[in-house]
Amino acid sequence: MSEPANVDYLSCLFKSLDAKADGKINADTSPENPQSWLKQLRAQAIENAGQLKWPTIKDEEWRFTDISSLAKLPFKPAQPGQVPALSDIQPYLIKEAVNRLVFVDGFFAPELSSITSENQMCIGNLSALATQHANTIMSHLGQYVKHQNNLFAALNTAFLHDGAVIVVPQNNVVDLPVHLLFIATQVETTHYPRCLIVGEANSKITVIEDYVALQNNAEDAYITNSVAEFKLAANAQIQHVRMQRENQNAFHLANCAVSLDHASRYQAVSVSLGAKISRYNLDVRLEAETAESIINGLALITDQQLADTHTCIDHLKPNCTSHQKHKCIADDNAHAVFNGKIIVRPNTQKTNSSQSSRNLLLSDKARIDTKPQLEIFADDVKCAHGATVGQLDKEEIFYLKSRGLSELTARNLLTYAFGAEILDSVPVASLKHTLEQIVLNQTQSC
Amino acid sequence: MKNQNNKTILDVQNLHANTQSTEILKGINLTVKSGEIHAIMGLNGSGKSTFAKVLAGHPDYTVTQGNIQFEQQDLLALSPEERAQAGIFLAFQYPIEIPGVANSQFLRLAYNTIQSKRGNDELDPLEFDDFVREKMKLLEMNPDFLDRSVNEGFSGGEKKRNEILQMALLEPTLGILDETDSGLDIDALKIVAKGVNHLSNAQNAMILITHYQRLLDHIVPDYVHVMEAGRIVKTGGKELALELEKHGYDWLHDDRHNNVGVSA
Numbered sequence: 001m002s003e004p005a006n007v008d009y010l011s012c013l014f015k016s017l018d019a020k021a022d023g024k025i026n027a028d029t030s031p032e033n034p035q036s037w038l039k040q041l042r043a044q045a046i047e048n049a050g051q052l053k054w055p056t057i058k059d060e061e062w063r064f065t066d067i068s069s070l071a072k073l074p075f076k077p078a079q080p081g082q083v084p085a086l087s088d089i090q091p092y093l094i095k096e097a098v099n100r101l102v103f104v105d106g107f108f109a110p111e112l113s114s115i116t117s118e119n120q121m122c123i124g125n126l127s128a129l130a131t132q133h134a135n136t137i138m139s140h141l142g143q144y145v146k147h148q149n150n151l152f153a154a155l156n157t158a159f160l161h162d163g164a165v166i167v168v169p170q171n172n173v174v175d176l177p178v179h180l181l182f183i184a185t186q187v188e189t190t191h192y193p194r195c196l197i198v199g200e201a202n203s204k205i206t207v208i209e210d211y212v213a214l215q216n217n218a219e220d221a222y223i224t225n226s227v228a229e230f231k232l233a234a235n236a237q238i239q240h241v242r243m244q245r246e247n248q249n250a251f252h253l254a255n256c257a258v259s260l261d262h263a264s265r266y267q268a269v270s271v272s273l274g275a276k277i278s279r280y281n282l283d284v285r286l287e288a289e290t291a292e293s294i295i296n297g298l299a300l301i302t303d304q305q306l307a308d309t310h311t312c313i314d315h316l317k318p319n320c321t322s323h324q325k326h327k328c329i330a331d332d333n334a335h336a337v338f339n340g341k342i343i344v345r346p347n348t349q350k351t352n353s354s355q356s357s358r359n360l361l362l363s364d365k366a367r368i369d370t371k372p373q374l375e376i377f378a379d380d381v382k383c384a385h386g387a388t389v390g391q392l393d394k395e396e397i398f399y400l401k402s403r404g405l406s407e408l409t410a411r412n413l414l415t416y417a418f419g420a421e422i423l424d425s426v427p428v429a430s431l432k433h434t435l436e437q438i439v440l441n442q443t444q445s446c
Numbered sequence: 447m448k449n450q451n452n453k454t455i456l457d458v459q460n461l462h463a464n465t466q467s468t469e470i471l472k473g474i475n476l477t478v479k480s481g482e483i484h485a486i487m488g489l490n491g492s493g494k495s496t497f498a499k500v501l502a503g504h505p506d507y508t509v510t511q512g513n514i515q516f517e518q519q520d521l522l523a524l525s526p527e528e529r530a531q532a533g534i535f536l537a538f539q540y541p542i543e544i545p546g547v548a549n550s551q552f553l554r555l556a557y558n559t560i561q562s563k564r565g566n567d568e569l570d571p572l573e574f575d576d577f578v579r580e581k582m583k584l585l586e587m588n589p590d591f592l593d594r595s596v597n598e599g600f601s602g603g604e605k606k607r608n609e610i611l612q613m614a615l616l617e618p619t620l621g622i623l624d625e626t627d628s629g630l631d632i633d634a635l636k637i638v639a640k641g642v643n644h645l646s647n648a649q650n651a652m653i654l655i656t657h658y659q660r661l662l663d664h665i666v667p668d669y670v671h672v673m674e675a676g677r678i679v680k681t682g683g684k685e686l687a688l689e690l691e692k693h694g695y696d697w698l699h700d701d702r703h704n705n706v707g708v709s710a
């Protein structure tokens with residue numbers, strides 16, 4: 001990546017940013033402007049973004065993921081455009097999720113959204129809630145995904161105009177899952193989706209964060225640069241399902257950070273299916289004792305796709321538990337990357353941590369790089385980890401064939417089974433079924 | 447012999463097979479006719495499982511000489527799945543675990559594949575569920591095994607029963623049971639033997655690979671063969687197994703020319 005392209009890209013972005021520097025948020029909120037902090041947050045992010053370099057493969061964190069092609073794309077931030085019809089998004093709706101916030105190219109689409117459980121939680125889009133819940137939002141927004149040293153988080157924050165906000169009050173259990181649906185319709189633009197989910201003490205919720213594409217012409221590229229932040233107060237429980245099903249020419253750059261208080265539990269399953277290049281950074285901080293995180297991930301890619309997952313699970317206090325299972329299935333020329341860092345800080349005794357990275361190569365040309373990274377600074381801890389990269393097991397194939405199944409059926413069944421293990425942990429039945437069908441279709445070569 | 451007029455199911459002639467580096471089977475001859483039960487015994491490492499796997503078409507082994515006729519077909523020209531579809535079934539000595547594949551799904555897929563190849567109707571999931579539960583009753587298997595992954599976490603004996611369940615579903619013309627009795631408790635052995643006897647009829651045949659007479663008390667063989675270093679070195683009637691149990695394999699060498707029973 002050459003320096004000038006980098007400068008071009010950023011200056012182009014900032015020009016468009018200047019044009020609307022006093023833009024949407026302020027216009028949408030109260031005239032007394034209690035959201036000057038938001039302006040400050042953005043100003044800080046703009047400054048950070050201006051100082052950060054475009055990552056290249058010389059950066060350890062971006063070693064396998066070359067995004068130089070991205071820097072050359074002069075993609076302006078998306079502007080509010082035409083909102084699709086409800087019938088267009090029907091295939092993406094989730095039966096159980098009666099509460100749904102829909103964003104089109106990053107802009108809230110109230111006509112596609114549906115909220116029925118307002119009494120159980122505070123839910124809505126950022127610009128609508130920013131006034132009424134200024135204090136809550138202010139104390140969480142931008143607090144977990146750090147943008148000092150993360151260019152894409154900084155850019156997302158710099159362009160922060162709206163987003164999904166859910167705050168579950170103390171002792172509230174939201175039974176039905178909430179669907180946050182981010183639809184990309186415009187091409188050759190950059191979309192900046194944003195989520196903030198706060199579970200107050202003893203609360204419980206399931207959130208589905210879902211990225212889909214609805215272009216007329218799926219040949220054209222666009223960029224999704226998303227940031228999601230999760231805060232779990234004491235004893236809170238959040239189940240987070242993340243689905244990335246962008247179109248095959250999209251670039252998906254996402255940052256998610258999770259902060260856990262005492263005895264809270266974060267359970268996540270993320271499924272990456274789409275995008276030409278995708279990068280998902282997940283940072284989980286276990287900040288108080290007996291917090292627990294269970295994280296499952298599946299990347300299922302083919303053709304020329306690249307899916308890069310970087311996770312960091314940070315044990316900051318004793319007695320915390322983290323379990324992580326990540327699987328990649330790469331076919332054709334696809335390239336999957338997994339980098340799983342686990343930090344066990346000094347004096348975090350009785351930490352219990354496990355990580356498994358299992359990877360399946362379906363073609364000679366596919367490639368998988370997996371790198372578990374354990375940094376353990378405490379001694380009375382239980383940490384197990386393992387990584388494997390391989391083809392389908394030939395004894396398993398033979399076993400199935402000896403029962404009459406064709407080579408192809410045997411391979412398809414085993415490939416599906418490999419991925420299905422992760423889907424088992426999806427806590428929403430209809431979504432699990434949908435994903436199983438997707439994985440089934442994608443793992444069935446014929 | 448009792449089945450002289452029955453048709454030949456399997457005819458193995460001078461079978462030699464190699465792994466990449468070594469010859470393991472060194473000239474096996476064996477004829478199996480419909481309605482017959484054959485037992486193959488022999489020391490550890492004599493090549494019994496290799497022979498069974500070569501019959502099933504395992505890719506680790508290359509046949510270098512000889513031929514195998516299975517019901518008038520050239521078995522060696524068939525892929526493993528075609529062999530299964532044609533009616534060969536091998537109950538493995540060490541059935542492998544397949545995490546993530548539900549046993550019920552696997553059994554139905556196998557059953558329907560083979561049924562359709564034989565020109566029979568396939569069963570939908572509900573019909574199959576009734577059907578498989580009936581078969582499981584015969585083997586006194588807990589239906590919970592349907593919901594688990596294939597063999598995953600099954601005990602040794604449970605895996606063996608799952609093999610026999612598959613055989614009961616697929617109704618092969620030639621069932622090859624590789625040490626299905628090893629690892630079974632006495633009750634389980636009786637149940638499995640009952641299942642095998644139930645399946646065996648005048649149209650099909652069984653090859654039982656075993657180290658122990660106790661299986662042959664329950665499933666009485668027509669022939670007993672002894673393998674040694676990749677060959678069948680002796681063939682007799684069911685008494686041969688009793689003699690071997692009494693005297694051990696060394697006795698064969700003392701007494702090689704003194705035939706017990708008859709040659710097949």
Ligand SMILES: Nc1ncnc2c1ncn2[C@@H]1O[C@H](COP(=O)(O)OP(=O)(O)OP(=O)(O)O)[C@@H](O)[C@H]1O
Nearest residue numbers: 465470488489490491492493494495496497506539
């Ligand atoms: N795939 C293989 N690669 C290398 N050697 C093999 C392979 N398969 C079998 N062998 C060797 O061939 C010989 C015969 O093995 P086989 O498993 O057929 O014996 P067996 O008669 O079934 O013994 P057991 O009674 O212990 O089950 C052994 O020495 C074994 O190590």
Ligand SMILES: [Mg+2]
Nearest residue numbers: 494495496539
């Ligand atoms: Mg053996």
